[in-house]
Amino acid sequence: MALQKLLSVDASGPLETTRRFLAQIWERSALDGMFVPAWAAGEDDPRPALLTDPADLKRADPFAPLMVLNTAPHIAALAADRPHQRLAAVLRPCELRSLRELARRQSLNLSGLLLISPDCLATFPHEDFDWRVQHAAFIERITDEALHFAAQGGILPSRLRPACQACDQPYPSDADILIGVLGLETNHSLILGFRDEALAEQVGWREAPPPSADLLTRRERVIEKLREWRQRSRAYAESHLEEGEATLEGLVQHLRRCENCRNWISRSCPFFADAWRATAEGTHMTDLESSWLPSCGGCGMCDHACPEDYPLSTVIGHLARRVGSGAL
Ligand code: SF4
Ligand code: SF4
Structure with missing residues (x-):
């Protein structure tokens, strides 16, 4: 990141401090809306939503350890449908990779969209997350616990979704704004990264102090x-x-053979359906190899309870890396 700044966390904690930071971005950038995971009244899990009132940021939760969908296609559609609005999107690193790839394929201009990505503290399987919500003293406790373990790199790995256990890029590499938590005592400070000085100036952070060298090294x-x-x-x-x-x-x-898996991936993967259509119609696998696998951002949304216990995301990730390295 071109410019890194220290975000001190006050007694309200890292989640509340982050919400205030998002509100500051909203105000300084005169946004019309922000697409961000948020808790909704009566819901037991945070869902990505387009907020149009900054007061609703009190429900925003970019660190909740649950991922219900890869939002990249939704954000790409927003950017295409509302080219004249000023929007921001808060998304996980794997979603950001998917979004950049979608934009490349669709020649979509994302320059009007402010892309904000936090370090990812990884996510639980949905049923595990639900169990935690039922046993938590208060609903945001789940996020507090995830942030608590950020200093050591996140929650106990064996409990994570398989894709998160295998994800070696849980930090964003090409966001406009990064919210860094990995390796940090999040009750004291977070690290912000800005694409360039002009953006830091726009959101009022250009003159803020940088993080110490010790903090960056840790x-x-x-x-x-x-x-x-x-x-x-x-x-x-x-x-x-x-x-x-x-x-x-x-x-x-x-x-x-497995219609169940096919239908699931068609719904959950931003890249599968088109490539499969071409493959199913012909006898060759070119589109899967040249279009689907190289686009895979590793989100793991293709994983689900396959009746045959087929380890989808492990197989797909393995093949995607082989395609990427030219070994397939
Ligand atoms: S795949 Fe990586 S970036 Fe995506 S939710 Fe899991 S750890 Fe986070
Ligand atoms: S193949 Fe699976 S891991 Fe890759 S982008 Fe599609 S849903 Fe995500």
């Missing part, structure tokens, strides 16, 4: 350890794939 060390752990975890999961599962042919055979 964050880098924790991120590096997290990456190593996730890569080991991924290698372990891939070493347990059965013969034939780790090939494109094996995956295509499974998808041809």
